[in-house]
Amino acid sequence: MKEKIHALSEEMVANLGRLVAIDSQLGTPEEGKPFGEGPAKALSVGLQIAEEMGFRTVNLDNYCGYAEMGEGDEIVGIAGHLDIVPVGGDWSYNPFELTRKGDYVYGRGTTDDKGPVMEALYAMKLLRDSGVKLNKRVRLIMGCNEETGSRCMQHYNEVAEELSCGFTPDASFPCIHGEKGHMGMTVYSKNTKIIAMNGGFVSNAVCDNCTAVIPAEDGLKEKLEAAFANTKLQEYKVTEENGEIHIEAKGVPAHASTPTLGVNAAGVIFECLEQVGFEDDFVKFYNSHIGTSCDGVGVGLKCQDAYGELTLCNGIVKTEDGVISCTIDIRVPVTFKEEDIRSMCEGKLEDENGRIEINSIGNPLFFPRESPLVEALYKAYVDVTGDTENEPMVIGGGTYAKTLKNIIAFGPEKLGVDYRIHGSDEYILVSEMEEAVLIYMEAIKNLLAI
Template sequence: MSIKEQIHDLSDEMITNIGRLVAIDSQLGMPGEGKPFGEGPAEALKEGLKIAEELGFKTVNLDNYCGYAEMGEGEEIVGIAGHLDIVPVGGDWTYDPFKLTREGDYIYGRGTTDDKGPVIEALYAMKLLRDSGVKLNKRVRLIMGCNEETGSKCMEHYNEVEEELSCGFTPDANFPCIHGEKGHMSMVAYSKNTKIISMNGGFVSNAVCDACTTVIPAEAGLKEKLEEILAKTKLQEYQVTEENGTIRIYAKGVPAHASTPTLGVNAAGAIFESLEKAEFEDDFVKFYNNHIGTSCDGSGIGLKFEDEYGDLTLCNGIVKTENGVISCTIDIRVPVTLKAEDVRKMCEGKLEDENGRIEILEIGDPLFFPRESPLVNALYKAYVDVTGDTENEPMVIGGGTYAKSLKNIIAFGPEKLGIDYRIHSADEYMLVSGMEEAVLIYMEAIKNLLEI
């Protein structure tokens, strides 16, 4: 039986095990004793390690921060780092996000592609490699993290208590191979003065604000102006109602990951822009449109920049009102040739005026491995050998992965270019055919990494 046939025979078993993980709501929860990220992530880790044990692997739970399944012997470790936590469900789902639903080649559920499915793909790649009798001159360790989506504190703990990885990958991005990740910058914009009564939208900071509800004082003719202007936007849906001296605006945009905000439509941004065009005079409307806007390029705060590996992007994710103050989260992905201090100097003096202010929360340096490095070559070769695809080259992405938290690894699959798997959006899915191919690619990748 060929290796492809072996993988296909295990397909239903893999899907069942992915379903066991998808069934667990592993969003960040309230920390408890021995459960630093709450009940859900700890339960998902327990189930992930249980699946690994059922497949015959040695497992270790590292205080419910993360855990790992391991095979082989030796001083060096080939590491594979995936995560079992998820982002909030959000959006309008057609399927139950916590029940694996299959329709032909499609399998729907939160975490199917990001990142519970890939964890299982890597686990079965290890199993098939072990069962084939391949000589393991290094240990192969699959790390299952519980806090990738909200800070990667799980990998900070791993670095404190465990050995450094010799080489490896995280199956949490795209094929063919990621040799660079943009730096990450977090900001929050605050209103100083505003007539807006309330404005609330978005559900996570690392995705475009795809729905927003705003309440403002009514003005003569304003409702009609807004309806006319909103009709010309790229919003999927909008509604303007007037009663009791107020106007309520509901806007539905298009979701997108913060690393690719131009693929989405920012509902909050569309409302701010429309309010200004409708001549609604407001200090924070001016501030937002001048400093953030809908262009996604950071030009309003002096951050418009691009290099040979990509451009800087800006994403407004969450808008909320508390005690009369509107706040807007800002997620910026910084090109790999810029360091944190470069970015800070570029926006210095451009973050505040009489209408609002922007506070920098953190700036993280980018990750970059030269295209010619042995790690990049080993992984890219595995992809090409399995798929035959030589058109797509190793690339730099805006997203951030465990590669920034663990030494000597880069992101590698499982998403294929040109396919929207709806990660961080409603009806996230994976393809069964893609799952089977990914297992084979990961088998080849591990073999190549054993040789470097």
Template structure:
């Protein structure tokens, strides 16, 4: 039996174990004693470490922040870091998000690609290397984190209590290899004065606001004008209803990750735009349309910029109304050649006027490894040796991964260009054939990193 046949023979077992992880709702919960991210992430970590133990690995739980499975001996550590926490489920699922469902090569469930499935791909790569007697001159450690989606506090804890990695990767992005990640700028745009009664939409700050419900006072002819404006948009669905002198506007856009907002349709942004087109006069409608709008390039706040590694992008994730104030989360992914000082200078004159204000809440520096670095070469070679694909090259992405939280690692797989795995959206899936190939790629990657 060759190695591909051996991996294929293990695929059903791998899927069974993936089902065990998918069945756990590991969204960020309410912290309690010994469970810093709530019940779900702690339970997922327990199950993940249990699977690793069943496969014969020694495991360590680091206070339910994260844990790891390990093999080999030595002072140096080759690391793989994945996460067991998930984003909120949201609506419009065809399949039960917490029950693994297979249809041919597709396997559906929340976390299948982001990032429970890739953790198992790496774990089975380690198992096969061990079973084949590959000599390990370093330790190989698979870290399972519990807070990647909401701040990566799990890796901050790891850095405090565990050893630094010599090199490694996080299977939380795309093949062939990610040698850079854009910086991140988080903002909140707030109304000062608005006639909008309420506006609420979106589930997470790092994904496009794809549904939005807005209530405004009814005005003569407004309903008809709104329906006319909405009918000429790219919304998947819309509805305007009148009751008790108020109009309720429902808008359904298209979901997209904050790193690729051009793939989505911002339901909140379209609503603001259509309110203006319908003649609804409002200070915050004017502010939103001039500063944020439906464009994804940051031009409204003076941040339009591109370098050889990619464009700046802007995404409105959540819109909510509290005590008469509308707030909108803004997630901006910043090209690797811009620093924080540059960013603040570019947008400082566009953050506030009489109609609204924008506050910078977080700045995350970009990550960049030269294309010729030993780690990039080791991982890229593993990919090309297994797939034969030399057309696709190492790239820079807008997404953020554990590579920004742990030293000496970069993102590596498992997604492939041209496939929408629906991460952070409804009906997230992974391909069984892709899982099998990723196991083989990760086996080669680990061997290459052992030689660095």
């Protein structure tokens, strides 16, 4: 089977290129296109590729669509997404043109999540062509709004059939049996001398670039330069003119589920401003409530359970009408409930220098390790790779598994590898795509047998 998969890999990569060429980030809604032009176009092309491969396809009002094979009342579902996060950052390659360098294929969406959608589609094709008896329908759902709310899958739940079991190829191998809860907050300044501060481009990634303008003070420029020299910023620049100091800071990008892997440029600026004696109400508030520790200790949320600890990420900072606001993305350990979190931070979200609003708290997802779904998927991974060291795990990221019933996240990323999914030069490996196709074929067979 590996030879058959390898023989199709050029075709698979070419079809991935058709999807990568489409800028499918959230656009302006219009009639019949709830997420704008780009996601609708990506869905159209994704379904067209599936039709070319001989699958039945259905478009569910441009929220999502699916390709299907087999017969029966039960459905083995695979849910991937075709929407992307904004490009951001400094790319070495055109993010909307697939660039291949040996085993590496670069482009926005290659790993998150257009590549995995293609892997699942080719797994279905090869399984069908091998003559395996399909006692259930196998349905690949292509969503258009995973990165900005998963409203596509809410629509699926309203208009289409419930899945019997399945997976979303939008995380890591070997298998994800739990996803932390999600909490969104916004921090607001009350009084600040900071003239302007702006940074970050999405709320679910570390603010890795930030600019600030503050009133000049004697010796402040030199003190700031000395302070920035002792940080983990990749680059910084401090200039002074017309009574103002302009700061440019470049940190390190990271996904909001793993913020400790990044460097928050805004957080470093706030930290350094306090270090050099820049007296400001909001600087005090940010440093005491948010800071650069990523653990929520400043708002009373530092906690953990057997499956992981709470993480806090500042994604976007902006200034409007003299008020600075900061988006905060928190991932809550799976055994903590909404009421636990609310009581932990009660009374710690506001003082005379600033305030924090809770925008949303989403529940976690958890399947016991010994559940048939987890066992079926994990077995497929082990049978193909031989890897028994890595066990099913709980992650901080959120996937379609929280919106669709009876599915969990399953691959295709390898642990410990940074595919730069929300950063510049996102990539996928062709050899890993081929292996993932084989793993997904085994997974579908196992799910057909449940």
